[in-house]
Amino acid sequence: MSLQLTSKTINQHALYYADQGTGPAILFCHGLLASSQMWQSQITELAKQYRCIAVDLWGHGQSKTLPESCDNLQDVAKNLLDLMDALEVSNFAVIGHGCGGAIATEMVLMAPARVRGLVMLNSFVGFEPQVNCVKYQGFMAQVANAQAMPDELATSLTELFFSKDAIQTSQYNAALAQAIEQFNQQLTDISPSQITPLLKFANMAIFKRDTLESVEALTLPTLIAVGLNGYLRTPLESYLMHDCIDGSQLLHIDQAGHLANIEQADLFNQHLIDFLSKVNFN
Template identity: 40%
Template sequence: MKTFTINTQTMHYQDIGEGPVIVFGHSYLWDSSMWAPQVEVLSQSHRCIVPEFWGHGASAAAPESTRSLKDYANDVLSLLDYLEIDTFSLVGLSSGGMWATELVVNAPARVTSLVLMDTFVGLEPEVVHTKYFAKLAEIEENATITSDIVDFFDERQFAALEKDSPLRTAFRQRLLTADKERALALAKVGRMVFGRRDMFEYAEMFALPTLIMVGAQDRMRPVLESQLMHDGITGSEFVLIPNAGHISNLEQADLVTEKLQQFFAKHLSR
């Protein structure tokens, strides 16, 4: 892991491999290790940059200046400027796809291609927004992530994995052992994610190679949302990932890696 500082707050990130640059955005409540299966393969021919969202992994809480996903996209762009990376592709799952869309809008000439996985760039539906904000308020009130809240998020992550599988156990344990500062940092970022602005009209104007993938059993971001984005983004490709839920890149790691390799083989060159 390497570090980059913005307004006294330290962002941790991975920088692995050489070649055309791919920037990965992980899901809310996860960290850069989520992309390990894909980075292991793609870093053999690409330079993979994987920042850890504020409050996630080893990264500090968000700086005071970072109050929205648009702000965070600018933070990532600052990291890429620091690394002297001019052009890059983006792969974002869930919240990673949301801030990736903001980055495309901010710096369209620098983004060569885009992969949106298990995400939605429109407004959070009202009923869902209310439900998530109630959970975030509970975290803030108690300054902890209770087992009930862990259950709430855990049951929305996976489709085919047993509850006692190592992956789900590690996910739950990471949240249950979060200290006060980490719990509040995650709640702050959660408000950015579930209170994001509507980016759908911007996405409809995208003129870059775009791949949209979604787990067939995704409960957090239903397939319909990805189909709406596919219909709205001209020329986009759509892949439905069988036997996978929200964290589709881990439930079907080999298939997702294969689809990414095929996509980048068409749209990236050394």
């Protein structure tokens, strides 16, 4: 069942989000090419005791535009803080996936008193390795040339988001097969009007600034999670961030790739519940 979204006008554009549950607030930030829908399993579990707010970032999902004044992930972080103001949420924890983890970190650096806990799933806050930048630019060039998401590229990208043996495993795992099909469909459903905002956002995500040294100053509870069988992020990157952030927890998730929260939902949810129970929202 899909998350039901509504919108607020932020920076003169409609920013869509799901808002479920009551209690201390948690903001979910997906990564590049994903959407708020990736968090369904987490929200189903956590909304029992938390207010779960999951945003469709600019150019993604139902947030099909991008403000002209939004030029980098710091601007996105500012827009999300404005969303939390509009929702009258004074303090909250942030769970970020991929570049959503970098955006979450920018929020912490901007408003350290408001963000009480930070979870980064398959994220990296340093510069994107050059080899990745070239590869990702190649993908985006195909989208730009077609002014759509080509079916063949959608299939290739979907494989990159799941674990290396996910396609094989999905032959006898119906839930995984459905998740793979849904993610692929989400990519092919990207509308022509969405292409330009999405490409600009992708450029901002790929060429984000390096905040590794800045996060050394973070003192909030932090959980760093990484899928051990993925294509897009490496355990080494999670070690680097874990070393930089004093007191952070490191979670390695076996048999999972970039969307580890979907492939190993029960395990990830249990670690989230344990982590959030120790966050001081007062």
